[in-house]
Amino acid sequence: MQTVLISGVGRGIGLELCRIFLSRGDKVIGTYRGNIGAALQMLIGPHLTLVELDVTDNVAITELGNKFADTAIDLLINNAGVIGPEGSLAQDIDSQQWLHTFHVNTIAPFQLTQALLPALQQSSKGRVMTLSSQMGSLHRATTGMVAYRTSKAAVNKAMQVLALELTPMKIAMCMVHPGWVQTDMGGADADISVVESAQGLVKVSDQLNMDRTGQFLTWQGEVHPW
Ligand SMILES: NC(=O)c1ccc[n+]([C@@H]2O[C@H](COP(=O)([O-])OP(=O)(O)OC[C@H]3O[C@@H](n4cnc5c(N)ncnc54)[C@H](OP(=O)(O)O)[C@@H]3O)[C@@H](O)[C@H]2O)c1
Numbered sequence: 001m002q003t004v005l006i007s008g009v010g011r012g013i014g015l016e017l018c019r020i021f022l023s024r025g026d027k028v029i030g031t032y033r034g035n036i037g038a039a040l041q042m043l044i045g046p047h048l049t050l051v052e053l054d055v056t057d058n059v060a061i062t063e064l065g066n067k068f069a070d071t072a073i074d075l076l077i078n079n080a081g082v083i084g085p086e087g088s089l090a091q092d093i094d095s096q097q098w099l100h101t102f103h104v105n106t107i108a109p110f111q112l113t114q115a116l117l118p119a120l121q122q123s124s125k126g127r128v129m130t131l132s133s134q135m136g137s138l139h140r141a142t143t144g145m146v147a148y149r150t151s152k153a154a155v156n157k158a159m160q161v162l163a164l165e166l167t168p169m170k171i172a173m174c175m176v177h178p179g180w181v182q183t184d185m186g187g188a189d190a191d192i193s194v195v196e197s198a199q200g201l202v203k204v205s206d207q208l209n210m211d212r213t214g215q216f217l218t219w220q221g222e223v224h225p226w
Contacts, residue, residue, distance in 0.1 A: 008080030065115025078109035084147035105151035163214035
């Protein structure tokens with residue numbers, strides 16, 4: 001049994017991760033925004049703690065860290081994310097929307113990890129898994145969605161640096177491409193179901209250790225090109 005904190009459990013991959021961990025008997029602290037939808041309602045029970053959090057709220061992130069400072073959190077999953085302005089060509093990108101995309105996808109995972117370090121250090125197997133995307137890979141030369149792509153490329157770099165800095169604390173961290181997944185973000189035509197993706201992500205998180213820290217992986221556990 002472990003304790004897992006997941007951001008953005010209201011829908012999509014975060015919701016499915018929450019469902020899988022609870023079904024294994026793990027404890028989940030899930031963050032959500034706004035109303036608790038029917039699917040999340042069904043998961044409420046003694047092993048699920050729900051905390052309202054907008055990940056762009058710096059004060060709320062600090063409060064979350066303080067609230068759980070004495071709790072051993074074994075695994076933090078930075079899942080909450082936004083696609084940003086869709087179809088945007090680099091030449092007509094709106095800088096405010098770009099900044100918001102960066103805040104949610106890049107800055108917030110970093111801040112959440114920092115805030116939860118005391119809780120992660122209470123665990124003998126503290127790990128951090130951040131949902132990134134193949135769309136942020138510099139290896140892939142493709143156009144469009146520049147805000148999303150750059151935010152994921154940046155979170156990879158930020159987390160790689162943090163992983164190295166946290167090596168003495170033995171907190172293992174990885175960034176993961178979850179596949180192209182059938183969620184609100186991925187759309188109905190995506191390659192894989194949310195269940196397939198989340199099952200793979202759970203396996204990757206189970207196998208995450210200091211040998212893999214700082215790596216960019218796929219949901220199948222393979223190394224993803226940067
Ligand atoms: N789906 C894919 O094909 C795909 C591919 C590569 C990477 N990813 C990554 O995987 C992660 C999950 O994606 P998904 O497909 O499950 O997306 P999704 O269905 O659109 O769900 C996004 C989740 O993030 C939460 N969120 C967004 N902005 C937030 C904020 N400011 N504060 C707190 N929570 C916020 C949403 O909460 P609300 O319900 O309150 O909006 C929701 O729970 C993201 O990081 C995404 O970039 C997805």
